[in-house]
Amino acid sequence: xxxxxxSTPSCPYCKMVKDxxxxxxxxxxxxxxxxDKTALQDMVKVSGQMGVPVTVINGEAVVGFDKSRIDYLLxx
Amino acid sequence: MSKIYDLIILGAGPAGITGAVYAARKKxxxxxxxxxxxxxTVWSGDIENYTGYQFVTGPELASKFREHxxxxxxxxxxxxxxxxxxxxxxxxRTITNNAEYLSKTAIVATGKRxxxxxAEGEQEFKNKGVTYCxxxxxxxxxxxxxxxxxxxxxxxxxALQMVKIxxxxxxxxxxxxxxxxxLMIDNIKKASNVEIxxxxxxxxxxxxxxxxxxxxEKQGKVHNLNVEGIFIEIGLIPNSKFAFILERDEKxxxxxxxxxxxxxxxxxxxxxxxxxxxxxxxIACGEGSKATLSAFRYLSTHKF
Numbered sequence: 001x002x003x004x005x006x007s008t009p010s011c012p013y014c015k016m017v018k019d020x021x022x023x024x025x026x027x028x029x030x031x032x033x034x035x036d037k038t039a040l041q042d043m044v045k046v047s048g049q050m051g052v053p054v055t056v057i058n059g060e061a062v063v064g065f066d067k068s069r070i071d072y073l074l075x076x
Numbered sequence: 077m078s079k080i081y082d083l084i085i086l087g088a089g090p091a092g093i094t095g096a097v098y099a100a101r102k103k104x105x106x107x108x109x110x111x112x113x114x115x116x117t118v119w120s121g122d123i124e125n126y127t128g129y130q131f132v133t134g135p136e137l138a139s140k141f142r143e144h145x146x147x148x149x150x151x152x153x154x155x156x157x158x159x160x161x162x163x164x165x166x167x168x169r170t171i172t173n174n175a176e177y178l179s180k181t182a183i184v185a186t187g188k189r190x191x192x193x194x195a196e197g198e199q200e201f202k203n204k205g206v207t208y209c210x211x212x213x214x215x216x217x218x219x220x221x222x223x224x225x226x227x228x229x230x231x232x233x234x235a236l237q238m239v240k241i242x243x244x245x246x247x248x249x250x251x252x253x254x255x256x257x258x259l260m261i262d263n264i265k266k267a268s269n270v271e272i273x274x275x276x277x278x279x280x281x282x283x284x285x286x287x288x289x290x291x292x293e294k295q296g297k298v299h300n301l302n303v304e305g306i307f308i309e310i311g312l313i314p315n316s317k318f319a320f321i322l323e324r325d326e327k328x329x330x331x332x333x334x335x336x337x338x339x340x341x342x343x344x345x346x347x348x349x350x351x352x353x354x355x356x357x358x359i360a361c362g363e364g365s366k367a368t369l370s371a372f373r374y375l376s377t378h379k380f
Contacts, residue, residue: 008212008213008214008215008216009215010135010211010212010214010215011209011211011212011213012112012114012118012119012135012138012212013112013212014212015135016112016113033215033216034215034216034218040216044286048204048285049203049204050203050204050205050207050213050216050286051203051207051212051213052212052213052216063203065112065155066155067154067155
């Protein structure tokens with residue numbers, strides 16, 4: 001399973017998403033869109049919007065800390 | 077039959093977390109229902125007036141709050157949004173987007189959220205250039221022109237952050253002058269890439285997939301500003317809409333007495349969602365502890 005989290009260092013919801021994934025023992029790739037322009041473009045492309053965090057699980061994007069949707073995508 | 081908790085705390089900002097710590101130490105059987113942990117503290121910049129910390133950042137203080145709460149085994153439902161709270165005989169029913177819970181007492185500590193502007197296009201372009209969290213989303217607008225709506229402290233906070241990374245920052249204020257602290261105003265005026273527009277009203281936000289610009293009106297004249305990011309920083313509104321049964325004032329703040337009692341017996345409220353004078357982290361913490369102590373007293377004296 002491929003999990004990516006697009007975030008900025010100052011965003012509290014990003015931290016919550018990462019903490020949540022870690023608590024479930026999920027390995028994820030963390031992308032800092034404040035530094036990485038390509039990652040920012042990818043995030044906009046995959047989610048169609050410009051808010052962080054964006055979590056991508058097997059190609060499906062979740063905007064914000066939406067625990068139930070993250071759980072659902074992790075279980076499929 | 078559903079379980080009946082001693083106490084349900086709604087919200088986990090400074091008031092809710094402090095209330096939870098007090099409830100844990102009183103060994104109450106309780107539940108915390110919240111959207112997030114830390115509330116507005118996590119959005120706060122630098123804090124220099126929280127006793128014991130001469131300097132601490134909002135996210136740091138919020139994680140200290142979180143650690144303190146997590147030192148106890150507390151049942152937390154997150155993220156859950158409360159949609160209604162009812163009193164049925166002696167029992168309180170809390171309804172969320174996910175479930176219903178019963179308790180003998182409740183503390184509403186749901187805090188405040190950013191006030192929307194109400195301009196055309198604001199909803200359509202939310203997260204597509206329009207943002208309410210400069211701390212979170214500011215870095216996404218590096219090298220892009222932006223507009224900040226609101227000349228108070230939070231607007232100036234956002235402006236001071238953005239002048240460092242954006243080629244052009246418009247600071248838009250509907251009043252005749254900026255209302256932020258004069259130190260912040262002096263600092264923003266030193267930036268060469270800021271344009272301050274006072275007496276200016278936002279007519280609409282426009283674009284295609286993402287924001288392309290904003291139309292403002294200054295003294296009857298319409299101006300179009302080409303911006304890709306719009307930060308709305310025009311104050312806060314209380315998260316009290318679900319509290320139909322509770323008395324609220326003209327600002328929609330829940331009315332409490334000095335024991336944090338609301339108009340409904342057994343339901344208490346604390347922190348920024350209430351009409352407590354002054355909205356400060358240290359005050360919200362104090363209010364949260366008072367509310368739990370009042371709930372505890374009610375639990376030990378009331379016959380259920």
